[in-house]
Amino acid sequence: MPLRLGVLASGRGSNLQAIIDSIENKKLDATITIIVSNKSDAQALERAQQHGIKGMYLNPKSVIGESDPRKAYDQKILEVLKAHEVQLVLLAGYMKIVTSVLIEAYQWRMMNIHPSLLPSFPGLNGQQQALDAGVKISGCTVHFVTEGVDEGPIILQAAVPVHEGDSVDSLSARILEQEHRLYPQAVALFAAGRLSVEGQKTKILEPAS
Numbered sequence: 001m002p003l004r005l006g007v008l009a010s011g012r013g014s015n016l017q018a019i020i021d022s023i024e025n026k027k028l029d030a031t032i033t034i035i036v037s038n039k040s041d042a043q044a045l046e047r048a049q050q051h052g053i054k055g056m057y058l059n060p061k062s063v064i065g066e067s068d069p070r071k072a073y074d075q076k077i078l079e080v081l082k083a084h085e086v087q088l089v090l091l092a093g094y095m096k097i098v099t100s101v102l103i104e105a106y107q108w109r110m111m112n113i114h115p116s117l118l119p120s121f122p123g124l125n126g127q128q129q130a131l132d133a134g135v136k137i138s139g140c141t142v143h144f145v146t147e148g149v150d151e152g153p154i155i156l157q158a159a160v161p162v163h164e165g166d167s168v169d170s171l172s173a174r175i176l177e178q179e180h181r182l183y184p185q186a187v188a189l190f191a192a193g194r195l196s197v198e199g200q201k202t203k204i205l206e207p208a209s
Contacts (some may be wrong), residue, residue, distance in 0.1 A: 001132055002029050002030050002031045002191075003029065003030040003031070003087055003088055003187070003190070003191040004021070004030070004031060004033050004084070004086055004087045004088070005030050005031065005032045005033065005084050005086065005088055005089075005090055005187070006032070006033060006034050006035075006036065006080075006081045006084060006086030006088070006089050006091075006096040007019070007034070007036070007044070007090045007091075007092050007203040008035075008036050008037070008077070008088070008090070008091050008092070008096075008098075009035060009036075009037050009044035009045075009091075009092045009093050010037060010038055010039050010040055010042055010044070010093055010094050010095040011039070011042055011043065011044065011095070011112050012042075012043040012044065012093065012095040013042065013043050013047045013092055013093060014033075014045030014093070014176065014179075014180065015090075015092040015093040015113055015179055015180060015183050016035065016044050016047055016090075016093075016095060017047055017180075018180035018183055018184055019020070019032070019090065019092070019183060019184055019187065020032065020047065020051050020053070020181070021184075022184035022187075022188075024051075024132075027184065027188070028184050028187060028188050028191065029087075029188075030187060030191055031056065031153065031193055032048075032053050033084040033085065033086060034053075034054050034055075034056060034057070034080060034081065034084040034086065035047075035048040035054070035094075036056050036057075036058055036077055036080055036081075036095075037055070037056070037057055037058070038057075038058060038060050038073075038095070038096055039057070040057045040058075040059075040082075042057075044092065044093070045057060046092055048100065049193075051096045054084070055093055056080060058073070058076055058077060058080070060073055060096075061064070062076070062078065063153055068137065070096075070097075070099050071099045071100070071101050072141065073096075073103050074098060074099045074101035077102060077192045078101055078102055078105055081102075081105075081106075083104075087113070088106075088109050088111065088187065088191075089109060089110040089145075090111050090112075090183070090187065091110070091111065091112040091113075091145065092183075093115070094112075094132055096118070097149060098110070098145060099147075101149055102148060103145060103146060105145055106145075108144055108153075108195075108197045110143075110144065110145040111142055111143070111144060111145065111155065111183075111186060111187070111190075112143060112145050112150070112152070112181050113140060113141070113143075113175075113179050113182065113186075114126060114129055114141050114143065114150050115138075115140050115172065115175045116130060116138060116139065116141065117138060117139040117140075117141060117159065118141040118150055118151075118154060118157075119127070119136070119137070119141060119150075119151070119194065120133075121133070121138075122149055122150035122151065123149055123150060124136075125168075127168050127171045127172045127175065128168050130162060130171065131162070131166060131167075131168065131171065134161055135162055136161065137159050137160070137161055137162060138159075138160050138161075138162050138171060138175060139157055139158050139159040139175065140157065140158055140175050140178050140179045140182060141155075141156070141157045142154075142155045142156045142157075142159070142182055142183055142185075142186040142189045143155055143160070143202075144197065144202065152200055153197050154201075154202060155186045155189070155195060155202045155204075156182050156185060156186050157180050157182075158163070158178035158179075158181065158187075160174050160175050160178055163186070174196055176179050180189065187197040189204060192207065192208075193205070194206075194207065
């Protein structure tokens with residue numbers, strides 16, 4: 001049975017598109033059962049419609065007045081994910097920090113991709129942080145999601161050279177190319193049962209013979 005994916009996205013969804021392409025090209029044995037966005041105008045929802053995937057806008061303002069709005073919002077997301085029998089959650093340009101509500105429900109079953117070689121330059125603007133630090137190599141990281149921002153066990157990484165005269169845009173474009181390659185690979189490893197978390201490290205297991 002194909003792995004059932006749920007995707008949380010806030011923006012243009014280019015990494016979502018990379019996942020969709022890998023599925024449609026039969027390189028990834030998975031199906032996206034739901035795409036949820038906290039932005040009504042997210043291009044990710046348009047991509048969902050274009051590919052016949054169910055997309056949903058969930059208004060963050062719907063939980064205003066709750067004692068803990070962030071957890072209340074994540075509880076709503078969790079109900080949607082469960083209703084669509086999601087086995088692995090992917091964050092694809094999702095601009096909200098998820099809470100323990102989702103993290104505990106999907107422990108080691110929620111991935112994110114970040115535009116730096118973690119643990120260097122976590123949080124926002126990883127590309128600008130890399131340029132400001134003067135590093136010669138940057139890149140991207142797929143990792144499992146924990147409560148610490150960009151602190152979860154690393155699954156895969158790809159290095160990208162930083163060129164003299166690079167701008168945030170030029171560096172971001174080269175990193176994005178690697179993101180689109182790396183994210184489907186990480187999902188494929190999960191689908192094949194080849195990822196095992198031991199402490200703070202992700203072990204990639206040999207393929208079953």
